[in-house]
Amino acid sequence: MxxxxxxxxxxxxxxxxxxxxxxxxxxxxxxxxxxxxxxxxxxxxxxxxxxxxxxxxxxxxxxxxxxxxxxxxxxxxxxxxxxxxxxxxxxxxxxxxxxxxxxxxxxxxxxxxxxxxxxxxxxxxxxxxxxxxxGIPILKGIEESLTANKIEEIVGIINGTTNYILTKMSLENMDFKDALKEAQDKGYAEADPTSDVESYDAMYKLAILTSLSFGLDVDVENIYREGITKVSSLDIEYAKEFGYCIKLLAIAKEKNGTLELRVHPTMIPIAHPLANVNDSFNAILIKGNAVGDLMFYGRGAGSLxxxxxxxxxxxxxxxxxxxxxxxxxVENKENSKQILKRDSYKSQYYLRISVKDMSGVLGEISTIWGKNKVSISSITQKGEKEGIVTLVIVTHDAIEGDIIKALDELEKLDSVYSLDNLIRVEKFE
Amino acid sequence: MxxxxxxxxxxxxxxxxxxxxxxxxxxxxxxxxxxxxxxxxxxxxxxxxxxxxxxxxxxxxxxxxxxxxxxxxxxxxxxxxxxxxxxxxxxxxxxxxxxxxxxxxxxxxxxxxxxxxxxxxxxxxxxxxxxxxxGIPILKGIEESLTANKIEEIVGIINGTTNYILTKMSLENMDFKDALKEAQDKGYAEADPTSDVESYDAMYKLAILTSLSFGLDVDVENIYREGITKVSSLDIEYAKEFGYCIKLLAIAKEKNGTLELRVHPTMIPIAHPLANVNDSFNAILIKGNAVGDLMFYGRGAGSLxxxxxxxxxxxxxxxxxxxxxxxxxVENKENSKQILKRDSYKSQYYLRISVKDMSGVLGEISTIWGKNKVSISSITQKGEKEGIVTLVIVTHDAIEGDIIKALDELEKLDSVYSLDNLIRVEKFE
Missing domain, CATH: 3.40.50.720 (NAD(P)-binding Rossmann-like Domain)
Structure with a gap:
C-alpha cells in the first residue's frame, strides 16, 4: 500500500x-x-x-x-x-x-x-x-450529479446558528436574546455572533452555491443580505396564524437569464419540507429543469x-x-459481513388480531406473549362485531424470532379468530 | 470542440x-x-x-x-x-x-x-x-462524498409507486385497491404491479445501496421482503391514533459487523422527516459515523x-x-448573467406596523398602498395599547421597489407610529 x-x-x-x-x-x-x-x-x-x-x-x-x-x-x-x-x-x-x-x-x-x-x-x-x-455533500452534488440540468432555483437553510435560534423562538416561545444566549452556551454561536445573525455566513455560502450552480462568479455585493435580529416573537406568532413559520433562507433564482440573490428571514408554509428543518440542521432545496425538486438535509456544522x-x-x-x-x-470492497437472520431482528411490533368475545381471552393471549419473552406496551380493543373483537397490540422492543413463535401459538388458540396484520414499528432513536 | x-x-x-x-x-x-x-x-x-x-x-x-x-x-x-x-x-x-x-x-x-x-x-x-x-444522486453521494464515514444505517422510501398508494390510503382514506387503480391510471403503477407492491423493486435498489455503502456484494436472497398488499385502512387509522404513519421502508443497518437487510411496511412517527415524504417522492436517510444523519429527497422515477x-x-x-x-x-463557467436588483424582487410581504388609534387611519394607509400599485391580501388589527394599535398587513404579490416607496410614504404619515417589521413570504408555487 x-x-x-x-x-x-x-x-x-x-x-x-x-x-x-x-x-x-x-x-x-x-x-x-x-x-x-x-x-x-x-x-x-x-x-x-x-x-x-x-x-x-x-x-x-x-x-x-x-x-x-x-x-x-x-x-x-x-x-x-x-x-x-x-x-x-x-x-x-x-x-x-x-x-x-x-x-x-x-x-x-x-x-x-x-x-x-x-x-x-x-x-x-x-x-x-x-x-x-x-457534512451535506451539496457542492459535489451540484458539480457532478446535476450536470444534466439547468439549475433554476436554490433555496436553503444554510446557517445552523440562526436556524437554532429561530427554532427556539418558534417552538419554545423564547425571545431572540434568550435564544442567542442558549446558542452561545451550547457552542453553536460565537461570542461575537455578527457573522451568523447578520447573515454574512449565509451570504458567503450562497455565493459559492451560486457560482457552482449557475456557472458565474458572484460578487457578494450583489447579494441582498438581511439578518434575523429584527425578527420578534410577535412576528413568529402572527406567522403561525397564517399557517407560516419564519426561516432564514438563502435564495438564488434564475428567470430569463437574470439571477435573483438574497438572504433574509422569510415566511414559509408550515407544510413545506424546509419548515420542518429544525435546530442546527441545514437543508438545501434545488430545482433543476430535468430532475425537478431535490432536497439535501443534514448537519451543517460541527467537528465530525x-x-x-x-x-x-x-x-x-x-x-x-x-x-x-x-x-x-480503486477496489472499493471490504471483507464480507454477516447478514442478520430475520429471527434476530429487534423492533417494536404492531399486531392487529381478531378474537372471539369470550371471557379469559386476554389472559390466554398475555400468557403466550409472556412465555415468549415479548413484553406488551399496549392492548386496545377496537369494537365488536358478531361476537368478534379486534385487538390492537403494540409490543415493546422484541426479537422477531420470539414474535414469530408467539404468533404460531396465538394462531392455534380457539379464542383467536384471525391474525390480521403484523407491522414493524421504527422509532429512529 | x-x-x-x-x-x-x-x-x-x-x-x-x-x-x-x-x-x-x-x-x-x-x-x-x-x-x-x-x-x-x-x-x-x-x-x-x-x-x-x-x-x-x-x-x-x-x-x-x-x-x-x-x-x-x-x-x-x-x-x-x-x-x-x-x-x-x-x-x-x-x-x-x-x-x-x-x-x-x-x-x-x-x-x-x-x-x-x-x-x-x-x-x-x-x-x-x-x-x-x-434523479436523486444517492449512489455518487455514497461513493464519492461519504467516503470518510463508516455507514451505520440506511433507511429509505425508494419505491414511488407504493409511496403514492400509501399516501392516498393515508391522506384520502382510499383503500388499497382504489389507490392502486389510481396509480395505474396515472402511469405510476404498471398493469401487473407485482414488482412494486410486492417490494421486488425496492429489494433490488436496497441491494445496490447496500453493496456501495457497506462494501460487500449482497445476495438478494438475504433481504427480508414483504409487500404492501396486506396494509389495510384499519392499520393506517390505528397507526394514526398512536402518532404513527405507515411507509414502505428499505432498511440496512450494521451493528458489530452484522448487517440487517429488510423491506417491509413500517410504522414511523409522524414527526419524522420520512413521514412527510408523500406521493411518488423518494427519500433516503443515511447515518454515517462522522456525518451523522443525512437525508436526500426528490423524484424517484419519471422520464426527466x-x-x-x-x-x-x-x-x-x-x-x-x-x-x-x-x-x-474542464472549464465549468458560462457567460455572466444579469443580477436582479433588489427593487425588482417580486414576492408577498408581511408588514407589522404600529398606528395611532384614530379615525381615517386605515383609509390613509390603503390609499398609499394603492398609489404604489401594491394590492393588500389582508389587514388584521392586533389589539390596542395606550392609543397605539398594531396592524398586520399581508400583501398580494408585489414588486419590492413599490413596497419600499410605499413604506417611505407610510413612515411620513402622522398617524403612523412605527414600522415594526417587514418580512418576505415565500409560497413555493
Missing amino acids: NKIEIALLGLGNVGTGVWEIFKNNKDEVTRRSGYEIEITKILVNDVDKDRGVNIPAGVLTTDIEEILNNDNIKIVVELLGGMHPAKDYMLRAIENSKHVVTANKQVMALEGKELLDKARKNGVLLYYEGSVAG PTGSAVVSDIISILRNDMTLRSIST | NKIEIALLGLGNVGTGVWEIFKNNKDEVTRRSGYEIEITKILVNDVDKDRGVNIPAGVLTTDIEEILNNDNIKIVVELLGGMHPAKDYMLRAIENSKHVVTANKQVMALEGKELLDKARKNGVLLYYEGSVAG PTGSAVVSDIISILRNDMTLRSIST
Missing part, C-alpha cells in the same frame, strides 16, 4: 474532527482512497495547548515553512478560517504543486476564482465541500460532519489525481 | 427523457462535459412507432450489431430494463471497450459484480446512478428525473475518462 503525507493548517473544531476521523475510520479511508494517509504536520499557534486529542511528538508546528517547503506533503488542508493568512498559505501551497482542501467559505466566496484558476494552471486540485453546509466533508475531499483528490493513479483501479 | 457519439438501447420513458435533455440542455451538457455529444444510434423494436419525439432518419435501428460493432460509439446507454438481453448487450459493449451507463436496477442488483469487474478489467467505466431513486441521472453519468464518464482528457481542464 502506498503512503501519502498530508498537513493540516489549524487544529480547532474541524481540525480535531479530521484527526478523529483518520484515527477511527482508518480502514475505510485506506480502502477507499487506495492510500495509507498520514497527517505528518499540523500548523498551530501554540504547540503546548491541550486540545483533547493525542498528537504524536513532532507533528505540531508553528512554522508554516515546514509544511509549504516539504516535498513529501502532497495535500494541504486549510482549516484556519478567515481571509489572512489562509488565502496566502493556500496560494503558496498551490504554487508548490500541492493539492488543497479547505472548509473556508469566506476565502472561497471572495477569492475562489483566483484560487481555482491558479490550481488549474498548476495542475493541482482545490476541493472545498466543507465550506458550505458542513464538516470533518466528513474534508476527509471525503482528501479521498476524492487521491482518486482523481491522474499523476498518481487511475480511478478505476 | 471535440465530438463524441453515444447510443441508447431502448426509447421508452427514460430514453425519451434522455433525448429531451440532450435537446433542451445542449449548452449546459456541452460546457460541462467538454464535448459535443451526439446520440447517433438508438436500438428499438419498431422503427415506425410514434414516441412523441422527433428523431432524425437513420438513428433508430433494430440491429444491436450496428451499435456494438461501431467503433465511433464510445458510450452505450442501456435503458431496456429486465435481465435479458440487457445484460448480454452490456457485457458485449464493455468487451468492445465502450463505457456503459444504465438505469437497470435488476441487472445491477443481481449481476452488478460481474459487470463492474469486467468493466474494470477492460478499462472502461460503468455508471448506474439512475438505477436507484431516479431518471434522465437527469443518466445524462449526468454520461458527463461524468467524459470527465473521468483518462484516455480522453484531464478533469481539471
Whole structure:
C-alpha cells in the first residue's frame, strides 16, 4: 500500500474532527482512497495547548515553512478560517504543486476564482465541500450529479446558528436574546455572533452555491443580505396564524437569464419540507429543469460532519489525481459481513388480531406473549362485531424470532379468530 | 470542440427523457462535459412507432450489431430494463471497450459484480446512478462524498409507486385497491404491479445501496421482503391514533459487523422527516459515523428525473475518462448573467406596523398602498395599547421597489407610529 503525507493548517473544531476521523475510520479511508494517509504536520499557534486529542511528538508546528517547503506533503488542508493568512498559505501551497482542501467559505466566496484558476494552471486540485453546509455533500452534488440540468432555483437553510435560534423562538416561545444566549452556551454561536445573525455566513455560502450552480462568479455585493435580529416573537406568532413559520433562507433564482440573490428571514408554509428543518440542521432545496425538486438535509456544522466533508475531499483528490493513479483501479470492497437472520431482528411490533368475545381471552393471549419473552406496551380493543373483537397490540422492543413463535401459538388458540396484520414499528432513536 | 457519439438501447420513458435533455440542455451538457455529444444510434423494436419525439432518419435501428460493432460509439446507454438481453448487450459493449451507463436496477442488483469487474478489467467505466431513486444522486453521494464515514444505517422510501398508494390510503382514506387503480391510471403503477407492491423493486435498489455503502456484494436472497398488499385502512387509522404513519421502508443497518437487510411496511412517527415524504417522492436517510444523519429527497422515477441521472453519468464518464482528457481542464463557467436588483424582487410581504388609534387611519394607509400599485391580501388589527394599535398587513404579490416607496410614504404619515417589521413570504408555487 502506498503512503501519502498530508498537513493540516489549524487544529480547532474541524481540525480535531479530521484527526478523529483518520484515527477511527482508518480502514475505510485506506480502502477507499487506495492510500495509507498520514497527517505528518499540523500548523498551530501554540504547540503546548491541550486540545483533547493525542498528537504524536513532532507533528505540531508553528512554522508554516515546514509544511509549504516539504516535498513529501502532497495535500494541504486549510482549516484556519478567515481571509489572512489562509488565502496566502493556500496560494503558496498551490504554487508548490500541492493539492488543497479547505472548509473556508469566506476565502472561497471572495477569492475562489483566483484560487481555482491558479490550481488549474498548476495542475493541482482545490476541493472545498466543507465550506458550505458542513457534512451535506451539496457542492459535489451540484458539480457532478446535476450536470444534466439547468439549475433554476436554490433555496436553503444554510446557517445552523440562526436556524437554532429561530427554532427556539418558534417552538419554545423564547425571545431572540434568550435564544442567542442558549446558542452561545451550547457552542453553536460565537461570542461575537455578527457573522451568523447578520447573515454574512449565509451570504458567503450562497455565493459559492451560486457560482457552482449557475456557472458565474458572484460578487457578494450583489447579494441582498438581511439578518434575523429584527425578527420578534410577535412576528413568529402572527406567522403561525397564517399557517407560516419564519426561516432564514438563502435564495438564488434564475428567470430569463437574470439571477435573483438574497438572504433574509422569510415566511414559509408550515407544510413545506424546509419548515420542518429544525435546530442546527441545514437543508438545501434545488430545482433543476430535468430532475425537478431535490432536497439535501443534514448537519451543517460541527467537528465530525464538516470533518466528513474534508476527509471525503482528501479521498476524492487521491482518486482523481491522474499523476498518481487511475480511478478505476480503486477496489472499493471490504471483507464480507454477516447478514442478520430475520429471527434476530429487534423492533417494536404492531399486531392487529381478531378474537372471539369470550371471557379469559386476554389472559390466554398475555400468557403466550409472556412465555415468549415479548413484553406488551399496549392492548386496545377496537369494537365488536358478531361476537368478534379486534385487538390492537403494540409490543415493546422484541426479537422477531420470539414474535414469530408467539404468533404460531396465538394462531392455534380457539379464542383467536384471525391474525390480521403484523407491522414493524421504527422509532429512529 | 471535440465530438463524441453515444447510443441508447431502448426509447421508452427514460430514453425519451434522455433525448429531451440532450435537446433542451445542449449548452449546459456541452460546457460541462467538454464535448459535443451526439446520440447517433438508438436500438428499438419498431422503427415506425410514434414516441412523441422527433428523431432524425437513420438513428433508430433494430440491429444491436450496428451499435456494438461501431467503433465511433464510445458510450452505450442501456435503458431496456429486465435481465435479458440487457445484460448480454452490456457485457458485449464493455468487451468492445465502450463505457456503459444504465438505469437497470435488476441487472445491477443481481449481476452488478460481474459487470463492474469486467468493466474494470477492460478499462472502461460503468455508471448506474439512475438505477436507484431516479434523479436523486444517492449512489455518487455514497461513493464519492461519504467516503470518510463508516455507514451505520440506511433507511429509505425508494419505491414511488407504493409511496403514492400509501399516501392516498393515508391522506384520502382510499383503500388499497382504489389507490392502486389510481396509480395505474396515472402511469405510476404498471398493469401487473407485482414488482412494486410486492417490494421486488425496492429489494433490488436496497441491494445496490447496500453493496456501495457497506462494501460487500449482497445476495438478494438475504433481504427480508414483504409487500404492501396486506396494509389495510384499519392499520393506517390505528397507526394514526398512536402518532404513527405507515411507509414502505428499505432498511440496512450494521451493528458489530452484522448487517440487517429488510423491506417491509413500517410504522414511523409522524414527526419524522420520512413521514412527510408523500406521493411518488423518494427519500433516503443515511447515518454515517462522522456525518451523522443525512437525508436526500426528490423524484424517484419519471422520464426527466431518471434522465437527469443518466445524462449526468454520461458527463461524468467524459470527465473521468483518462484516455480522453484531464478533469481539471474542464472549464465549468458560462457567460455572466444579469443580477436582479433588489427593487425588482417580486414576492408577498408581511408588514407589522404600529398606528395611532384614530379615525381615517386605515383609509390613509390603503390609499398609499394603492398609489404604489401594491394590492393588500389582508389587514388584521392586533389589539390596542395606550392609543397605539398594531396592524398586520399581508400583501398580494408585489414588486419590492413599490413596497419600499410605499413604506417611505407610510413612515411620513402622522398617524403612523412605527414600522415594526417587514418580512418576505415565500409560497413555493
